[in-house]
Amino acid sequence: MAGSAVEEIRAQALEVAAGWSPAGAPDSWRLTAALFRVIAADEDLLLRLAGLPSDRLPALLASAAVSFLVRRDRPEPLAGYFPRPGAAPPPFDDGFCPAARAFIAARLDDIIAECAQRRYQMNEVARCTQIALGVAATAGHATGPVGLVDLGTGAGLGLQLDRFRYLVGGRASGPPVAALCLSCDVRGTRAPPGVTLPPIAERAGIDVAPVDLRDPAARSWLLACAPPEASAVDRLATAIQVTRRHPARILAGDVIDVLPGVLGRLAPGRAVFVVDAYLAVFLPPQRRAELTRIMAEAGRTRPVTWLSLDPLVPLGPSGRDSVQGLELPASLITDYQRHGVFAVLGAQTFHRGTERRRLLARAHPSGQWVEWLDGEPDSRLGLGKNRHVPATPLGDQGCGAPR
Numbered sequence: 001m002a003g004s005a006v007e008e009i010r011a012q013a014l015e016v017a018a019g020w021s022p023a024g025a026p027d028s029w030r031l032t033a034a035l036f037r038v039i040a041a042d043e044d045l046l047l048r049l050a051g052l053p054s055d056r057l058p059a060l061l062a063s064a065a066v067s068f069l070v071r072r073d074r075p076e077p078l079a080g081y082f083p084r085p086g087a088a089p090p091p092f093d094d095g096f097c098p099a100a101r102a103f104i105a106a107r108l109d110d111i112i113a114e115c116a117q118r119r120y121q122m123n124e125v126a127r128c129t130q131i132a133l134g135v136a137a138t139a140g141h142a143t144g145p146v147g148l149v150d151l152g153t154g155a156g157l158g159l160q161l162d163r164f165r166y167l168v169g170g171r172a173s174g175p176p177v178a179a180l181c182l183s184c185d186v187r188g189t190r191a192p193p194g195v196t197l198p199p200i201a202e203r204a205g206i207d208v209a210p211v212d213l214r215d216p217a218a219r220s221w222l223l224a225c226a227p228p229e230a231s232a233v234d235r236l237a238t239a240i241q242v243t244r245r246h247p248a249r250i251l252a253g254d255v256i257d258v259l260p261g262v263l264g265r266l267a268p269g270r271a272v273f274v275v276d277a278y279l280a281v282f283l284p285p286q287r288r289a290e291l292t293r294i295m296a297e298a299g300r301t302r303p304v305t306w307l308s309l310d311p312l313v314p315l316g317p318s319g320r321d322s323v324q325g326l327e328l329p330a331s332l333i334t335d336y337q338r339h340g341v342f343a344v345l346g347a348q349t350f351h352r353g354t355e356r357r358r359l360l361a362r363a364h365p366s367g368q369w370v371e372w373l374d375g376e377p378d379s380r381l382g383l384g385k386n387r388h389v390p391a392t393p394l395g396d397q398g399c400g401a402p403r
Contacts, residue, residue, distance in 0.1 A: 006043075009246075011316050013040035018340025019365050020227070022116035030092045031081055032227045035063055038100045045104055048112045055282055057120045060225075063381035064121075065114035066100070066226035069107060077105050080190045082228050084213075085237035089230035112337055119209050121225045123154040124232070125239040126367025127277050127309060128183040129168060130345055132161050134307040134360055135273055136193045137374060138347045145201030147272035152256045153205025153215050155222060157239045164239075168370070180238040188371040192361065202266055205250040206258045213244050226368055246303040255279065256290050263298040271303040278365075279345070280323040281310040288323055290349070292308040299350025306348045309363065311341050324348050326359045339364055 013036045021033035027295055029333070039062050049058035070079050078099040081090055090199060104111065137145070150158040165174035169186030172193040186192060211218050219240060226236045251258050273296055280288055295304045312319030312333070320333050324346045336342065345361040363370045 005054070005111070006046045008054070009046055009049050009058045010040045010171050012057075013037070013062075015317055015341045016059065016365070019342060022339065027092060028083075028231065031083075031096065032229055034065065034092075034096055035100060035119050035228060038097055039063060039066075042101065042104055044108060045111070047107065048133055049115065052115060056089060056115070057282070058115065060067055060122065061115045061120045061346060062111060064167055064221070064225040065111045065118070066187065067228055068221060069110060069278070070103070071224065072220070073354055075103055077193065080372055083230040083233050085223070087230075095287060109136075121154045121209075121211055121222055122278060123157050123211070123236065123239075124226065124277075124366050125157045125164075125180070125235050126182050126184070126232070127157065127159055127343075127363075128158055128365055129166050129182045130309055130343070130361065130363045130370055131275055131277060131307055132164075132166060132195045132197060133168065133192050133370065133372075134309070134345050134347055135161065135197055136195050137348060138273075138305050138307070138358070139198050140195075143269070145199040147202040147204075147266045147270050148200050149259070149274045150205040151201075151259070151270060151274065151276045153210070153250055154156050154206045155211035155218075155231070155240065155243060156248050156250050157236075157243050158275060159203045159205050160246060162197050162200050163246060168192060168195060177259050179242050182235065182367065184271050184367060185369040186372070187369050188373070190372040190375070192370060192372040198271075201270070203248045204262050205248060206253065206262065207250060208252070208254055210250045210252050213240055225342075229366075232366060256287060256294070259291070259294050260298070263294070263304070266302075272298075272305070272361060274304060274306045275309075276306065276323075278311070279307040281313055281315055285313075285380055292324075296350045296355065299355075300353060303349060303351040305349075307357050308346045309343045309346070311343055312336055323358070324347055324357060326357055328359065332362065345370075374401075392397065 015111045017033045017036035020029045039059055039328055045062060049062055063329045070082055077095060081096050083089055086118060143211055143389035148159060153159060163178060165181040167181055167183040211222055213219060223233060223236060227231045297307050298304050308324050310323045319335055319336055322328055322344050326346045343363045345363055347358045347360055349356045358374055361370050361372045386393050
């Protein structure tokens with residue numbers, strides 16, 4: 001039993017490492033990939049992690065525990081490899097892996113203690129770009145202000161979609177004076193829609209263990225759960241500031257138990273977007289079916305669109321299915337199984353007893369790129385699937401340096 005759990009954790013760590021080390025990846029990604037490879041190769045660590053429940057995401061939890069302890073205790077030379085908010089990206093060299101292995105061996109009990117008392121909280125704000133693209137692509141049914149519900153919201157960063165600026169493939173949108181601008185490369189031949197969002201009138205988040213951003217210790221753990229990459233920790237720090245200025249309602253509890261009440265309290269008839277970024281992939285099939293049933297029931301009296309940004313299931317290198325049951329091209333499944341994890345962005349809209357599904361895109365797990373797959377035109381922009389989208393000139397219209 002322990003052996004199979006060890007191999008599952010190893011496979012998931014290697015899958016994350018592969019996602020952060022594709023051909024042409026920037027140097028700043030090397031630390032994240034290397035950390036997960038060190039975890040995958042450490043038999044003592046894997047054996048101890050195998051004692052944790054699988055739904056606690058042991059490989060990811062271990063990476064966060066290492067980052068947390070390194071940032072807190074500043075062991076040298078290891079601490080010098082980890083980026084800090086607002087500081088220049090540190091260099092990476094061949095000394096990292098030996099230093100990381102030595103630290104894990106010396107602090108194994110401390111690492112496991114952190115894992116035992118915590119949950120992994122991946123609040124990667126860059127994923128908001130992909131979610132915003134999904135809202136823009138499916139908001140045609142919304143004739144007025146909408147509601148936004150974020151499942152597994154953590155600290156509530158995903159509830160701030162309309163307060164960020166976006167630069168997608170050189171095309172800028174969103175508030176020009178936004179404190180945070182999120183950049184996302186575009187891959188493939190199809191252009192995604194412009195990020196034009198409907199007004200968000202109501203917003204609520206649900207999480208089994210919400211993060212209280214007023215607590216410095218909670219903020220420190222949140223930072224530890226971010227990939228140890230300079231731009232990731234910078235944008236997280238800025239997104240935390242934005243969210244603290246504009247706190248939204250967050251309810252503690254299981255999404256299946258809490259979601260019906262949240263949907264029922266929204267203004268009657270108001271269209272709602274239910275966002276799931278890396279949550280449904282961790283639910284067993286029967287729980288995902290219940291989640292679908294809840295949204296279908298709510299969709300009888302209002303348009304309800306479920307935007308899912310999730311890896312394939314089952315989680316791991318054998319993933320082959322969308323959490324929403326979308327039909328996937330065989331080439332996409334093969335690429336996933338051979339080259340590491342990425343997310344699939346899907347939309348499922350329920351309204352008056354009807355259901356509509358769309359495969360929109362696939363995307364990097366940390367929001368760094370998106371490949372648009374949906375062939376439907378964007379009626380507001382007059383774009384067909386083969387039409388080129390010109391880049392907006394930068395300067396005041398682009399991102400500039402994130403503040």
